[in-house]
Amino acid sequence: MVTHTVSKKKILLVDDEPALTRMLRLNLEQTGRFEVREENRGTNALRAARDFRPDLIFLDVMMPDIGGDEVAEQLKQDPELRKIKYAFLTAIVTKRETGTGAAEISGETFLAKPVKRDELLAVVDELLAE
Amino acid sequence: MSDAPDRPAPAPTAAPAAAPDSANPPCVLLVDDIPANLRVLYESLNGRDYRLLVANGGAQALDIAERSRPDLILLDIMMPDMDGFEVCRRLKENADTADIAVVFLSALDDAADKIHGLELGAVDYVTKPFHPDEVAARVETHCKILRLERELGQRNRQLELVRDRILHSMVEGVVGLDVEGRVSFFNPAAERMLGQAAARLLTHEIANWEPAPLRDTAITVLAERREVSVDELALPQADGSTLPVELRAAPIADADYPAGAVLVLRDLSERRRVEAKLHRTSSELSRSHRELRAAQMQLVQAAKLESVGRLAAGVAHEVKNPLAIVQLGLDFLEQVISFDEISTQVLADMQQALSRADTVVRGLLDFSRERELDLRPYAVNKAIRNSLQLVRHELTQRNIAVRTELDVDIPDRPFDADKLQQVFLNLFMNAMHAMERDGTLSIRSDYAPVTAADLGPHARDAGFLPGEHVIRIAIEDTGPGIAPADLGRLFDPYFTTKRQGEGTGLGLSVTRNIVTLHGGSIDLENRPDGGARALLLFPPQNAPADTAPQQAESVAIGHAHPPSATQW
Numbered sequence: 001m002v003t004h005t006v007s008k009k010k011i012l013l014v015d016d017e018p019a020l021t022r023m024l025r026l027n028l029e030q031t032g033r034f035e036v037r038e039e040n041r042g043t044n045a046l047r048a049a050r051d052f053r054p055d056l057i058f059l060d061v062m063m064p065d066i067g068g069d070e071v072a073e074q075l076k077q078d079p080e081l082r083k084i085k086y087a088f089l090t091a092i093v094t095k096r097e098t099g100t101g102a103a104e105i106s107g108e109t110f111l112a113k114p115v116k117r118d119e120l121l122a123v124v125d126e127l128l129a130e
Numbered sequence: 131m132s133d134a135p136d137r138p139a140p141a142p143t144a145a146p147a148a149a150p151d152s153a154n155p156p157c158v159l160l161v162d163d164i165p166a167n168l169r170v171l172y173e174s175l176n177g178r179d180y181r182l183l184v185a186n187g188g189a190q191a192l193d194i195a196e197r198s199r200p201d202l203i204l205l206d207i208m209m210p211d212m213d214g215f216e217v218c219r220r221l222k223e224n225a226d227t228a229d230i231a232v233v234f235l236s237a238l239d240d241a242a243d244k245i246h247g248l249e250l251g252a253v254d255y256v257t258k259p260f261h262p263d264e265v266a267a268r269v270e271t272h273c274k275i276l277r278l279e280r281e282l283g284q285r286n287r288q289l290e291l292v293r294d295r296i297l298h299s300m301v302e303g304v305v306g307l308d309v310e311g312r313v314s315f316f317n318p319a320a321e322r323m324l325g326q327a328a329a330r331l332l333t334h335e336i337a338n339w340e341p342a343p344l345r346d347t348a349i350t351v352l353a354e355r356r357e358v359s360v361d362e363l364a365l366p367q368a369d370g371s372t373l374p375v376e377l378r379a380a381p382i383a384d385a386d387y388p389a390g391a392v393l394v395l396r397d398l399s400e401r402r403r404v405e406a407k408l409h410r411t412s413s414e415l416s417r418s419h420r421e422l423r424a425a426q427m428q429l430v431q432a433a434k435l436e437s438v439g440r441l442a443a444g445v446a447h448e449v450k451n452p453l454a455i456v457q458l459g460l461d462f463l464e465q466v467i468s469f470d471e472i473s474t475q476v477l478a479d480m481q482q483a484l485s486r487a488d489t490v491v492r493g494l495l496d497f498s499r500e501r502e503l504d505l506r507p508y509a510v511n512k513a514i515r516n517s518l519q520l521v522r523h524e525l526t527q528r529n530i531a532v533r534t535e536l537d538v539d540i541p542d543r544p545f546d547a548d549k550l551q552q553v554f555l556n557l558f559m560n561a562m563h564a565m566e567r568d569g570t571l572s573i574r575s576d577y578a579p580v581t582a583a584d585l586g587p588h589a590r591d592a593g594f595l596p597g598e599h600v601i602r603i604a605i606e607d608t609g610p611g612i613a614p615a616d617l618g619r620l621f622d623p624y625f626t627t628k629r630q631g632e633g634t635g636l637g638l639s640v641t642r643n644i645v646t647l648h649g650g651s652i653d654l655e656n657r658p659d660g661g662a663r664a665l666l667l668f669p670p671q672n673a674p675a676d677t678a679p680q681q682a683e684s685v686a687i688g689h690a691h692p693p694s695a696t697q698w
């Protein structure tokens with residue numbers, strides 16, 4: 001169990017909806033394979049990332065203070081953070097466009113809300129395996 | 131106007147020689163072999179306003195008559211060298227002297243002789259011994275008659291000249307016919323219009339005239355002595371073309387005495403040209419109107435989509451987060467709690483409700499996205515078959531038969547294949563839902579001229595015109611049809627008669643948007659024998675402003691110029 005804990009991958013969830021980040025966290029943590037942190041203010045995303053050093057970040061595209069795409073842009077500009085993988089959560093891109101699981105749109109990965117637990121885990125595994 | 135058929139259009143006749151008048155007194159030739167008689171005659175007339183010539187024998191009389199052309203000859207009958215009758219006969223024989231008036235002088239008071247003289251063409255008779263006053267009176271009378279006759283002739287010729295000038299300058303063709311149906315004259319316009327027929331009219335019996343309508347008209351007007359007209363007849367021309375003319379025939383009224391008929395021809399080619407031009411202009415107008423309507427419709431659609439789209443995106447965002455929370459919450463609970471049978475069923479129902487809610491929201495988003503088309507040449511029949519494939523299973527389950535009649539000659543045209551399939555899928559689903567179980571779904575497609583009956587409100591709005599070649603798709607079901615009150619609202623977004631959760635009311639709205647973006651139209655109506663019918667029309671080319679106009683143009687011209695050869 002100890003070795004397991006050590007190799008846990010870290011995932012940062014950025015969405016302005018606390019209930020959603022909580023549900024995502026519970027589902028991810030329930031697998032026992034991930035360490036998860038929630039951030040409900042887009043503008044805090046960068047600081048949280050520097051703090052937490054995640055392997056993967058989920059970004060809500062539409063947040064009231066800052067867009068997920070802008071956060072992604074800042075991540076890419078930051079020499080320390082630019083290696084971190086990220087994916088967008090979106091309510092606008094439909095499942096028809098993403099299919100089930102994630103879709104690549106102009107080089108970015110999108111997950112359509114409402115995402116199902118199975119889809120979520122599949123996408124996480126895929127992104128972390130790269 | 132020639133009296134002779136071999137001179138169809140002669141130049142107007144030359145002015146005749148001047149008639150006798152005061153500056154040019156009448157010339158009278160006195161002929162008698164007896165000098166005493168000659169003297170009496172001479173004395174009777176001398177001093178009055180005549181030019182007098184004398185001859186003492188028949189031969190000399192003829193000689194002088196030919197050279198001097200007197201107006202009147204007083205001619206003795208009994209002469210030794212040639213009697214007066216013979217002189218008269220010869221005068222009348224010679225065209226140059228035939229017009230000279232002859233008055234016989236003779237002692238013979240024999241009725242038979244007088245008659246013989248008049249038969250030879252004499253105008254009068256004076257019996258010897260003559261009284262100078264009587265001679266003078268007779269001569270004066272005859273000169274007056276002569277003058278009047280000549281004046282009348284001249285007046286006639288002037289009238290003829292005027293008539294000729296009128297006929298010559300007329301744009302109408304005029305053909306004169308005598309009672310027998312022989313052409314007595316025709317003017318240059320008639321000659322031009324008749325073209326090849328002109329010669330035939332002159333050389334053939336009326337019964338053999340061509341073309342037939344011309345012959346029949348001429349025969350009828352002469353036989354029935356009433357006006358006859360032919361609105362349009364085609365006269366073959368030397369260059370192989372035909373000239374459209376209007377023909378009117380009228381009998382020439384001459385009291386009760388039939389005097390022939392006139393045919394009046396009017397060249398219609400200029401009128402036809404103007405009509406064709408008008409037709410073109412009006413079809414151009416209706417085309418621009420149609421383009422305007424189409425552009426306007428697209429603007430309206432775009433504006434509607436714009437606002438619906440914005441709304442949809444907002445709603446989707448607001449709804450999708452809660453959906454996601456519930457979804458992930460359920461998923462989590464399923465992982466951590468072990469449920470009994472009933473709870474498992476509850477969970478399944480909740481999962482299903484969630485996915486239905488998601489479908490509705492997704493439909494909204496789809497709807498907001500119908501603005502762009504990915505156009506490629508595509509066969510409409512292919513989209514029909516693909517969409518059918520998607521519902522085939524459900525149709526079989528519901529025991530609904532499918533009948534298709536897909537015309538193989540429909541040209542490909544630019545379509546967004548996915549969206550077109552969505553259109554048919556929506557329509558098939560609606561038909562299926564309407565029929566519920568048992569029934570027939572028929573799908574017909576063809577490429578044909580659209581009829582007025584095909585044009586529903588949307589088709590008319592989209593500017594389709596009867597006769598225009600279009601791709602036509604009819605989808606018919608044997609369901610209950612549409613309530614009349616709903617007919618006007620079917621295509622409104624969110625209009626549905628289905629239970630909550632079963633219909634979004636967006637199917638037809640999306641469908642019409644897609645069809646409109648393709649430059650087409652869709653109308654839904656009730657079939658007379660029950661059930662509903664959806665009729666889709668697409669112009670063979672996509673953009674109404676692009677290639678479609680040429681298409682419409684050629685159609686319009688085709689209507690304006692029926693091949694005139696078929697008229698015969």
Ligand SMILES: Nc1ncnc2c1ncn2[C@@H]1O[C@H](COP(=O)(O)OP(=O)(O)O)[C@@H](O)[C@H]1O
Nearest residue numbers: 560561564611626627633634635636637638662
């Ligand atoms: N083939 C049909 N027969 C009878 N009614 C129809 C047919 N197609 C559509 N309708 C009517 O039009 C309404 C709107 O259709 P649509 O826009 O596709 O939305 P929905 O199918 O979700 O109700 C339907 O609810 C139904 O009342």
Ligand SMILES: [Mg+2]
Nearest residue numbers: 556560637638
């Ligand atoms: Mg529907």
